[in-house]
Amino acid sequence: MGIYEVLFWFLTVMAISCALGVILSRNPVNSVLFLIATFFAVSGHYILLNAQFLAIVNIIVYAGAIMVLFLFVIMLMNLNADTEPQKNRLVQLAGVISGGALFLVVLAAFRTTTVSVLEQSATDIGLIKNLGKTLFTQFVLPFEISSVLFLSAMIGAIVIGKKE
Amino acid sequence: MPIQYYLFLSMALFCIGIMGTLMRRNAIIILMCIEMMLNAVNLLLVAFSKMYNDPSAQIFVFFIMVVAAAEVAVGLAIIVMMYRKVHSVDINILNRLKH
Numbered sequence: 429m430g431i432y433e434v435l436f437w438f439l440t441v442m443a444i445s446c447a448l449g450v451i452l453s454r455n456p457v458n459s460v461l462f463l464i465a466t467f468f469a470v471s472g473h474y475i476l477l478n479a480q481f482l483a484i485v486n487i488i489v490y491a492g493a494i495m496v497l498f499l500f501v502i503m504l505m506n507l508n509a510d511t512e513p514q515k516n517r518l519v520q521l522a523g524v525i526s527g528g529a530l531f532l533v534v535l536a537a538f539r540t541t542t543v544s545v546l547e548q549s550a551t552d553i554g555l556i557k558n559l560g561k562t563l564f565t566q567f568v569l570p571f572e573i574s575s576v577l578f579l580s581a582m583i584g585a586i587v588i589g590k591k592e
Numbered sequence: 593m594p595i596q597y598y599l600f601l602s603m604a605l606f607c608i609g610i611m612g613t614l615m616r617r618n619a620i621i622i623l624m625c626i627e628m629m630l631n632a633v634n635l636l637l638v639a640f641s642k643m644y645n646d647p648s649a650q651i652f653v654f655f656i657m658v659v660a661a662a663e664v665a666v667g668l669a670i671i672v673m674m675y676r677k678v679h680s681v682d683i684n685i686l687n688r689l690k691h
Contacts, residue, residue: 523614
């Protein structure tokens with residue numbers, strides 16, 4: 429078992445256990461911190477998959493910007509474990525069963541498929557140079573449209589969040 | 593590393609996100625679980641991008657991140673507005689959109 433496998437299993441266990449921590453911890457601040465740890469584990473997976481640019485963007489955008497926004501809102505509302513609303517046991521059990529059933533279906537469907545093994549060769553498609561070339565030649569129209577989306581989301585957030 | 597491992601990992605993250613969405617009543621936690629599901633899809637797209645040696649999937653992940661950032665901004669604004677009106681983030685209070 430090489431360093432690649434060790435890192436893969438470490439990051440996998442970290443991602444799944446932190447994801448379970450997100451939905452099981454009663455304090456919303458702890459949930460946010462667990463989710464940040466999950467995003468770091470996913471970024472580690474991106475680096476193992478030779479997607480260096482996306483790993484850095486994932487850390488900057490998700491762990492840096494989005495989760496700080498969540499943390500800020502939670503602290504603004506002063507939420508903690510005492511004010512946390514809880515569903516009753518039956519609804520929680522139904523949620524776990526339906527999520528687990530979906531996982532079992534996919535597990536059974538893909539268990540016997542034969543697909544290629546990802547070789548650990550170093551490819552450079554994940555570097556910012558190649559991704560930038562693809563983005564600004566092949567996908568330049570969606571890129572420009574997403575700027576309009578961002579503008580409308582920004583205006584919408586300000587209009588909705590404004591005090592009357 | 594077989595591609596199935598990445599498939600099962602991202603499916604496990606996705607199902608944990610679904611469980612969290614169905615189990616919790618805090619609107620912010622539900623939004624966070626949706627982010628986790630988006631991230632699971634991103635991971636699978638990157639794995640397939642490596643498998644086919646194609647950068648288009650990574651561009652797609654980039655756009656998913658853009659949409660997620662816009663979605664979180666609007667969603668958190670809605671939650672803050674709701675908190676200002678009813679002083680709670682419990683989604684059971686929101687089951688009637690009319691107050």
